[in-house]
Amino acid sequence: MAERSFAKEVLKLRAGDGEVFRGEGILAITKALLQSGVSYVGGYQGSPISHLMDVLNDAREILAELGVHFEANGSEATAAAMLSASVNYPLRGAVTWKSTVGTNVASDALSNLASSGVTGGAMVIVGEDYGEGSSIMQERTYAFAMKAQMWLLDPRPNLPSIVDMVEHGFGLSEASNTPIFYMMRIRGCHVTGEFVARDNVAPGFSDRNPVEPKREPEKIILPPHVYAQEREKINLRLPAALAYIREHKLNEFFPGKHQQVGIILQGGTYNTVIRALQRQGLADPFGNTDIPLYVMNVAYPLVPDELVEFCRDKDQVLVLEEGQPEYVEQGIHTVLRRAGVDTRVRGKDIMPMAGEYTGQVTLEGTTRFLEQALPDLTLALTATEVEALRNPLTEEDQQALLTNVPPRPSGLCTGCPERPLFSAIKQVQKELGPFHISSDIGCHSFATLAPFNLGNTIMGYGLSLASSSGIRHSLPHKSISIMGDGGFWHNGLTSGVTSAVFNKHDGILVIVDNGYAAATGGQDIPSMVEPNQIIATTMDAASASRTDAQSIEDACRGAGVRWLRTVSTYSVDTMMDTLREALTTREPGLKVIVAEGECMLNRQRRIKPLMKQSINDGKRTLRARFVVDSDTCTGDHACIRISGCPSLTIKPNPDPLRRDPVTYVDNSCVGCGVCGSNAHAAILCPSFARVDLIYNPRWLDRVSARLRGSVIGWLQARTERRQLETAL
């Protein structure tokens, strides 16, 4: 069960001809896929297209009605290989993933797919995770499109364009026998808007109408076919693609009165460019512009005829190409020089080579360009004024904010089962460290940030154990790798565990088993986690309802792991003991610790309604949460440094004699018990206490409470009297 449910929204996917469809970019894409008659869809979740997977998952029923096959693929490579269904048959298919990381994982299958060529339209919807809000290293998908000869669509970010381009994408793919990348930028994925829907189209082939198996040996990627395939890419598929793009006007020309200049841009940046022109008084609210624009909704391949046509009579053009290196700009130079057009091409000479083209960057660049290219034109803002916008603050105020705006690094949620694991590692590090730790992708990568500060490298999803293999012989301790359950199934089992056992790897692998792909929004994965008896577990009757779970332990044993321990993360003491044992044992071979604890976000989603129901039904129900005694807390915050729980915060010290704020547990506490467990394990302080709130108490609760109350009350009254006698 994913973090966000689209159960209600997917009903919109049934919209028919002429209905106005309102919603998010992601939902619009799904609708466009159905309108295009896809036969199969799949993918692997990851921001910014996690929700696309969630939508597809929640839309299973609607997909089934049409006969569309859906798979939540094991990895991006699995998803890419799925597209091979379109090689021999006129089946339309689409898969999705986060790029460029997913594209990297998928690259083997993609290259082969691109070489074989496709009969049915094949589309990869890539969530281009570039710029602000990104969670990965900054690269573009563009390079892959060029080297594999796949076409890259980058539509204008409004819903009608997004939907149109999906439909045209399949047409382009089929016309040129080439798989397509359809690029969605982060903000485009979440943009809201509306478009006029068309009827969904049931696929020509499905379980209702199977294909007739057919062999086309020339499409298999073995020599000598591969040589022919490469020539075909250039001699047949590219010209066919260019013809389709021109014929269907996938790229757009917007005229403007200043014909001696122009701007060449990719569709995805169109709105930002128009905004810059609007602010300069050169465009109206509807995008009618004084500066001619050539908008490439197809970012790759370039269409030489169109470029020449746009540039021929201009003195200068500006190429707005986000990211590096400047492939597009270089391509345009080549096109123009070959055609003997000597229009000056401005681009990275006046634009930043690296980084996102935000509103400010785009405004600065266009202003710089226009001031130089059209010196007689009066702009609303001069280049100097525009640059001043970048930072309107005085130096003094800047400094004041620098010291007083605290950073908010990502961290683990309240009650997260990974927190006690890292508390334990941090404490063991104090005894046996310092440690070099190979980290991985997932929520647990936040352990590399404050307050845990654990972890040295992150090489990719499921690759932590693999990335220990080169350093392990040079470490003063057994190598430590931390991997999530998501990463384990994605890649870690084969490239990590299997390879490590084969190479007699003597290190430690901690598999953080929270039962879901938590960082991407709580999607299900092959394994499940047993709900463990933690404190908040008073309500833990119902575990998740799957019967088909695959076991991490069995997979490890099958791969030859002999030393294997499964430990509940919430037991900090046991975890520390297990880590110590793993680090010091003489037993050879890989040591795997499965650190178990269900993702608290998912768990709360499951338990909260149960708890409410139980209370409403009048059943005796306990709810646990923690408190810190502000009288015994001395304000050292050691507890925070080994926890970092969002609900564990601070407040001004109620004792006017003390200067340092005291620790305080706010009401978002879910009672996971880590504070208490840490107070014990790290021998912290006596300030933590657990409070069990009783709902619908039974008579025994009431009687014993009354008895206790009267005895304790009597004793306390004595204390109070004494206090008065011995006051100042």
Next chain:
Amino acid sequence: MTAASGTINLILAALGGEGGGVLTNWVIDVAEREGWLCQSTSLAGVAQRTGATIYYLELFPREALEGNALPVMSLFPAQGDIDIAIASEIAEAGRMVQRGFVTPERTTLIASDHRVYGITEKEHLADGIVDASVLQTVAGQYARDYIHYDMLTLANEHGTVISAVLLGALAGAGVLPFATDSYRAVISATGKAVASNLAAFEASYQRARSRGVEQFQPPAGAAGPDRFQLPAATTAQGEKLLQRLRAFPAGCHEILYLGLQKLVDYQDYAYAHQYLDELESLLALDSGADDYSLVRECGRYLVLWMCYEDIPRVAQLKTRPTRMAKIRTEVQAEPEQLFSVTEFFRPRVEEMCALLPKPLGRRLLASAGSRRVLGWFTGGKRLRTNTITVFVLLRGLAGMRRWRRASLGYSHEHALIQGWLQAVRRAAGSDHALALELVECGRLVKGYGDTRARTTAQMQEILAYAAGGGVSAAAVASLRDAALADDEGRAFSLALAA
């Protein structure tokens, strides 16, 4: 609406769980109801976990549409192009100003005054809280209109989340050309917690309309000492103490009075007299600079140290008559709701021995065998204070304070205290600033177990360093800062070696 784009541009920063998404949808629905087009987008990324999520909305009036053409709206908030900036918390408002999204010509800034502390503020070894008043001053300078009050408190008063209060502030700010009833209608249409959300909306709406801004109040306790009036004594013994206290400069009265209260509660009247003895001897050496800050601050740290948290003290605090009521409020239990309280204790051998008479405690600590035996009892303990047995046990432990003076712990702590006071007195004669810095080192003495051992040891090192002579006040201050920089003593060792 002055923008060439014809849009009203709104940026919103909300922390996880504050309902930023709900608020965004409300604004979209209000716009829809009023005949405006609204485009929104958001940046979650990994920020969905703890950081702020940024929502960006552009609104365009349908009446300005020409034919079938739709307006082109930006997906990026841009510097100098924002009409309304909303921050659910004051530091996030600061971040918006820092990023240039708040400009004096255009931007109305709506921000709650409350704080949600960041991890760097929370994990600090002492006090890492940023200065919110600076944030407010700067925000006020750069906003065209700055609407701010504690919206979280307002939300809590109405039993709802901050998004409803922010919506009220937005409506009350009057920057959107929408009827207030449209806001009310969208809240009602959601069908969830309608009454409390509407009430919170109204309260916030009125507040924003009247621009009822609040000035930042420094936390209580920082009030000037001159405002403190020494209360009359309630007991004869108390009067004796107060008589001695009156001889001190008025500026010291509040701290010392609180100190005496604490000491009488912690031990007895004699202990409080002992405290005044020490301070009197220091008063003779105090030049009187900064209204006798030397005595005042020494009075602060001395009492905290003298009331060191040993087992009897913790037991005393855990059995306080007022404690359960305090917990009831803190956990927001219903008035008559039953609850139980489980303490997490883990005393070490050191703490147990500290409780024993000095010779015995010392012998046990020195003997490996007896340490091992005592070690059997040092496992983590979970004790339910609301049961009679545990309560009586804790009360018994609290009662052991009457033998405290003979205990190993007492002699240990008081030897350290004497060393510190001597250093202070020695410096006070010649270098007042140095003496004050040494006094301030009392702040290091806190925590339990290893933490306390580390901080006390660091303090001893600072004292030893100062005893060498020719040491400046600044040098001591920087050593102290280094001790508070990390809990592994890395910065401190570096500073000491330098």
